[in-house]
Amino acid sequence: MYKLLLCLRYLRTRWIALASIVSVMLGVATMIVVNSVMAGFAREMEDRIHGVLADLSFQARDFNGAPDADWHMEQIRRIAGDYIEGMTPVVVVPGMLNFRVGGNWMTQQVEIVGIEEQSHSLVSDYARYLQHPENRRQFAWSLRDGGYDVYDHQAGSEAPARPQMNEAGWSHRRYVAEREMFEERLRRNRTPQAFAPSSLGQQAPAAAPATESAAMAAPAEVGEPRRSETPEPNESAAAPRDFAADAGGTSAGTAGANAGESASPPPAADPFLNRADPFAPYNAASAPMESSFDPRQHQHTGAVLGMAMASFRGRDGADRFIMLPGDDVKLTFPTVGMPPKILSDEFTVVDLYESKMSEYDSRFVFVPIRKLQELRGMIDPTTGVGMFNSIQIKLKPGVDGNMVRDLLAAQFPEELFIVATWRDKQGALLAAVQMETAILNVLLFLIIAVAGFGILAIFFMIVFEKTRDIGILKSLGAHGRGVMGIFLSYGLSLGAVGSGVGMVMGLLFVRYINEIADLLGRITGRKVFDPSIYYFYSIPAIVEPATVAWIVGGAMLIAVAASVAPALQAARLHPVEALRYE
Amino acid sequence: MTLLETSGRRAMHSGLTPEKLLLSARGIRKSYRKGPAEVPVLRGVDLQVYQGELLAIIGQSGSGKSTLLHVLGTLDAPDEGEIHFDGQRIDRMAPLLQDSFRNQRLGMIFQFYHLLPELTTLENVLAPLMIRDSVWRYWRNRRRYRAEAERLLEMVGLGHRLKHRPRELSGGEMQRAAIARALIARPELLLADEPTGNLDRNTGGEIMRLLRSLNEHENLTIVMVTHDQSIAAAADRIVRLADGRIAA
Numbered sequence: 001m002y003k004l005l006l007c008l009r010y011l012r013t014r015w016i017a018l019a020s021i022v023s024v025m026l027g028v029a030t031m032i033v034v035n036s037v038m039a040g041f042a043r044e045m046e047d048r049i050h051g052v053l054a055d056l057s058f059q060a061r062d063f064n065g066a067p068d069a070d071w072h073m074e075q076i077r078r079i080a081g082d083y084i085e086g087m088t089p090v091v092v093v094p095g096m097l098n099f100r101v102g103g104n105w106m107t108q109q110v111e112i113v114g115i116e117e118q119s120h121s122l123v124s125d126y127a128r129y130l131q132h133p134e135n136r137r138q139f140a141w142s143l144r145d146g147g148y149d150v151y152d153h154q155a156g157s158e159a160p161a162r163p164q165m166n167e168a169g170w171s172h173r174r175y176v177a178e179r180e181m182f183e184e185r186l187r188r189n190r191t192p193q194a195f196a197p198s199s200l201g202q203q204a205p206a207a208a209p210a211t212e213s214a215a216m217a218a219p220a221e222v223g224e225p226r227r228s229e230t231p232e233p234n235e236s237a238a239a240p241r242d243f244a245a246d247a248g249g250t251s252a253g254t255a256g257a258n259a260g261e262s263a264s265p266p267p268a269a270d271p272f273l274n275r276a277d278p279f280a281p282y283n284a285a286s287a288p289m290e291s292s293f294d295p296r297q298h299q300h301t302g303a304v305l306g307m308a309m310a311s312f313r314g315r316d317g318a319d320r321f322i323m324l325p326g327d328d329v330k331l332t333f334p335t336v337g338m339p340p341k342i343l344s345d346e347f348t349v350v351d352l353y354e355s356k357m358s359e360y361d362s363r364f365v366f367v368p369i370r371k372l373q374e375l376r377g378m379i380d381p382t383t384g385v386g387m388f389n390s391i392q393i394k395l396k397p398g399v400d401g402n403m404v405r406d407l408l409a410a411q412f413p414e415e416l417f418i419v420a421t422w423r424d425k426q427g428a429l430l431a432a433v434q435m436e437t438a439i440l441n442v443l444l445f446l447i448i449a450v451a452g453f454g455i456l457a458i459f460f461m462i463v464f465e466k467t468r469d470i471g472i473l474k475s476l477g478a479h480g481r482g483v484m485g486i487f488l489s490y491g492l493s494l495g496a497v498g499s500g501v502g503m504v505m506g507l508l509f510v511r512y513i514n515e516i517a518d519l520l521g522r523i524t525g526r527k528v529f530d531p532s533i534y535y536f537y538s539i540p541a542i543v544e545p546a547t548v549a550w551i552v553g554g555a556m557l558i559a560v561a562a563s564v565a566p567a568l569q570a571a572r573l574h575p576v577e578a579l580r581y582e
Numbered sequence: 583m584t585l586l587e588t589s590g591r592r593a594m595h596s597g598l599t600p601e602k603l604l605l606s607a608r609g610i611r612k613s614y615r616k617g618p619a620e621v622p623v624l625r626g627v628d629l630q631v632y633q634g635e636l637l638a639i640i641g642q643s644g645s646g647k648s649t650l651l652h653v654l655g656t657l658d659a660p661d662e663g664e665i666h667f668d669g670q671r672i673d674r675m676a677p678l679l680q681d682s683f684r685n686q687r688l689g690m691i692f693q694f695y696h697l698l699p700e701l702t703t704l705e706n707v708l709a710p711l712m713i714r715d716s717v718w719r720y721w722r723n724r725r726r727y728r729a730e731a732e733r734l735l736e737m738v739g740l741g742h743r744l745k746h747r748p749r750e751l752s753g754g755e756m757q758r759a760a761i762a763r764a765l766i767a768r769p770e771l772l773l774a775d776e777p778t779g780n781l782d783r784n785t786g787g788e789i790m791r792l793l794r795s796l797n798e799h800e801n802l803t804i805v806m807v808t809h810d811q812s813i814a815a816a817a818d819r820i821v822r823l824a825d826g827r828i829a830a
Contacts, residue, residue, distance in 0.1 A: 005712060006701075009700035009701065010700065013700055468696070469698055469699070469700075472696045472697075473709075473713070474657070474681070475684065475692075475696070476710050476713055476763075477681045477682060477684040477686070477688075477710060478681065480681075482713065574658075575658075576657050
C-alpha cells in the first residue's frame with residue numbers, strides 16, 4: 001500500500017522525473033506516426049500492386065506464348081481447382097503507342113495487354129480503376145456517350161476536379177471528327193485570299209510562308225466558338241483521297257505549326273484545353289478513310305490506356321489530359337513468327353485506367369485479347385485456338401499463394417512456365433519498404449532507449465535524495481523488495497504516463513496528418529506532401545493496434561528496465577547508514 | 583480505546599507478579615571498520631529489559647548507545663552475541679522476518695523524528711499499517727485504521743494537525759507524530775533514540791511526560807537512550823553505557 005502512495009506522491013512532487021519522460025513521449029509519438037505512415041504507404045502500394053496483378057500468374061517463358069489457354073486452364077483446375085476462384089488468359093506484348101498531341105505524333109513505349117473483359121475483372125481489380133462508372137460495373141470495349149468521372153473516384157474530396165473529362169466520350173469523338181472534316185473541306189477549297197486578313201496571321205513571323213501561317217491561324221480563329229459551330233455533313237469526306245498529297249500537306253502544316261507555336265504567344269490561358277483546335281485537323285489525313293468508316297458514328301477496337309499516358313499532373317496537383325476517351329491511337333507491336341514482323345493498328349480509347357501505381361499507369365494498354373491474338377497471328381487458322389502469354393489466377397480467400405504456386409510449379413515443365421505470386425513479382429519493392437520500416441523502427445527505438453538512460457540518471461538522483469526516507473521505511477519494517485517496488489512502480493508509472501501521452505499525441509498527429517502537412521506547407525512555403533510527385537492526394541496512414549501496443553509496451557518496458565538498477569540500489573541500502581544520512 | 587484496555591498489565595509493573603523478561607542481550611560486540619583499523623563500538627554488552635519497564639540507557643556521545651539500540655532493533659547485526667525477544671532469538675533471523683518483527687512488535691522513535699516528508703501527519707502515522715497490509719486488506723480496513731490513527735494523534739495532542747506535512751510542524755509536534763506512528767501497530771517494545779535530543783528543555787519534558795504516561799497507562803515497555811541525566815531521571819531503571827560496556 002505504501003508503495004502505491006509513495007509512488008504517487010513522488011510522481012506528484014518530482015516534476016524533474018516527468019521531464020525525463022518527455023523523450024519517451026516524443027519517441028512513442030514519432031514511432032506511431034512513422035509506423036502508421038509507412039504502413040499506409042505499404043498498404044496503398046500493396047493494394048495497387050495486388051489490384052493490378054492477380055494472386056498468382058502462370059506465365060509462359062516464351063515471349064510468343066504458349067498455345068491453348070483453355071487446355072492449360074483445365075489442367076490448372078485439375079491440379080489446384082479447390083483453391084482457385086477464377087482464371088483468365090492474357091496476352092502481353094511490348095509495343096509502341098502512337099497518338100497525336102497538338103498535331104504532332106507522339107510515341108510511347110508501352111506494354112500491350114490483351115485481356116478477356118469479363119473474366120479479367122473477376123481476377124484482378126482492373127475494372128475498379130476505370131474512369132466510367134458503368135465500365136466499373138460492367139466493362140465493355142465500346143466508347144460511352146459521356147459521363148466519365150470528373151472527380152477521381154478513388155480519391156477523397158481533396159483531389160482537384162478533371163474538367164476535361166466532361167467532354168470525354170462520343171461527344172469528344174464527334175467533335176474531333178467534325179473538326180477533321182471541316183479542315184478537310186477547307187483544304188479542298190483552299191483559296192489563300194479567304195484567309196489572308198487575319199489578326200493572328202499578322203503576328204506570325206515573317207519567315208513563315210504567308211499561306212501556312214494563315215492556314216495555321218484560321219482554325220484557331222474558327223475554333224473560338226467551339227460548340228456553337230454547326231457542322232454540315234460532308235459527303236466528300238467519305239470519298240477516296242490522294243494520300244501522298246495529304247501526307248505532304250501534313251508535314252508542311254506541322255512545320256508551320258511548330259514555327260508559329262514557338263513564336264506567337266499562347267492563345268488561351270490553358271493551351272491544352274483547346275489543344276485539339278489549332279493543329280489536330282492537319283493530321284486528319286492519316287486516319288484511315290475506309291468508305292464505311294465514319295469516325296462520328298464508328299469506333300475502332302477499344303483500348304484502355306493508363307492514366308499516366310493520357311495525362312500529366314501539374315504542380316498544383318490537377319491533372320491535364322493530352323488524350324481523352326474518344327481519341328484514336330495507334331498501337332505497334334511485333335507479330336509471332338520467325339522473323340517477327342512489325343504490325344500497326346488503330347484503336348479507340350474507350351476508358352482510362354488509373355491504378356495509381358505509376359509503373360503500371362504509364363505502361364499498360366489494355367486491348368481485347370481476341371483482337372490482339374488475331375493481329376499477332378496467335379490463332380491457329382485450322383482450329384481457331386489462340387495462344388496466351390500468361391494465365392492470371394485468383395485464389396479463394398485465405399488460400400496460401402505460395403502453396404498453390406509450388407503445387408503448380410511442380411506439375412508444369414519449369415523450362416516452359418513460370419508460376420509466381422504477386423508478391424514474388426514485386427518482392428524487391430515490398431522488401432525495400434519493409435526494410436525501411438525496420439531500420440526506422442530501430443533508430444526510433446534507440447531514441448526511447450536514450451530516454452531510458454535519462455530515467456536511469458534521474459532515478460539514481462531520486463534514490464540518493466530519498467536515502468533517509470528509505471532508511472525510515474526500513475526501520476518501520478518495509479522489506480527491501482517493497483522499497484524496490486516503490487521505484488519500479490514509479491518507473492512504470494512514468495513510462496505509462498510518457499507512452500500514454502505519446503500515444504495520444506501520435507494518434508492525433510496521424511489523425512490530422514494532412515492538416516498538419518498543409519499547415520507546415522503554409523508556414524515553410526514548401527509543400528510537405530506534393531501531390532504532383534505522389535499518386536495519392538493525401539498522406540495515407542494506417543494505425544495498426546498491434547504496432548501501437550508493441551510501441552507502448554516497449555517504451556514502458558524500457559522505463560521499468562531503466563529503474564531496475566536504482567531500485568536495486570535502494571533496496572540494498574543499509575537502514576542504519578540510510579538513517580544516519582543527512 | 584483498545585490500547586488503554588490493555589492497561590491490566592500494569593499489575594506486573596506494580597510488582598504483584600514476577601517481572602517477565604522481554605528482551606535480553608548477551609555479549610553483544612560490534613565494531614566498525616574505518617579504513618584498515620577496526621573501531622570497536624560495543625565490547626560485550628549484556629542487557630535485560632523487563633516487560634512494562636521504562637529503561638534508560640545513558641552514555642556519552644560516541645559511547646555506542648545508538649548502535650546498541652539499532653542492534654536491539656534488528657536494524658544492525660551484532661558481530662558477536664545473542665539477542666532474544668520474548669524467548670526468540672532475533673539477531674540471526676532471516677531479513678524478511680526481521681522486517682516483519684520490526685513492523686509488528688517494535689516501535690521506534692528517533693532524535694530527528696524521521697517522518698516521511700511527502701506524507702501528511704495522518705499518513706505518516708498510518709505508514710506501518712500500510713507496510714504491514716496488502717493493498718486489498720488495507721483498503722478494507724482503512725476506516726478502522728484511520729480512526730485508530732486519529733485517536734492516537736488526539737492522544738499525543740495533534741488532533742488538529744492531521745493534514746499537515748511534517749515540515750509544517752514544530753519539533754515537538756513532529757516527535758509526537760513519530761510516537762503516534764510508533765504506536766499504531768501496537769508494539770510490545772518502544773525503542774527511543776534520544777527522543778528529546780533535538781528539543782528544548784520544555785518540549786523535551788513534555789515528550790518525556792508523554793512516554794512516561796504511555797508506559798504507565800498502556801503498560802508499554804520502553805527502552806530509551808540519552809545522554810541527558812535529567813531526562814533519564816524519569817525512567818524506572820537507568821543503565822550506563824561506557825566504553826562499549828554496561829557500567830553498572
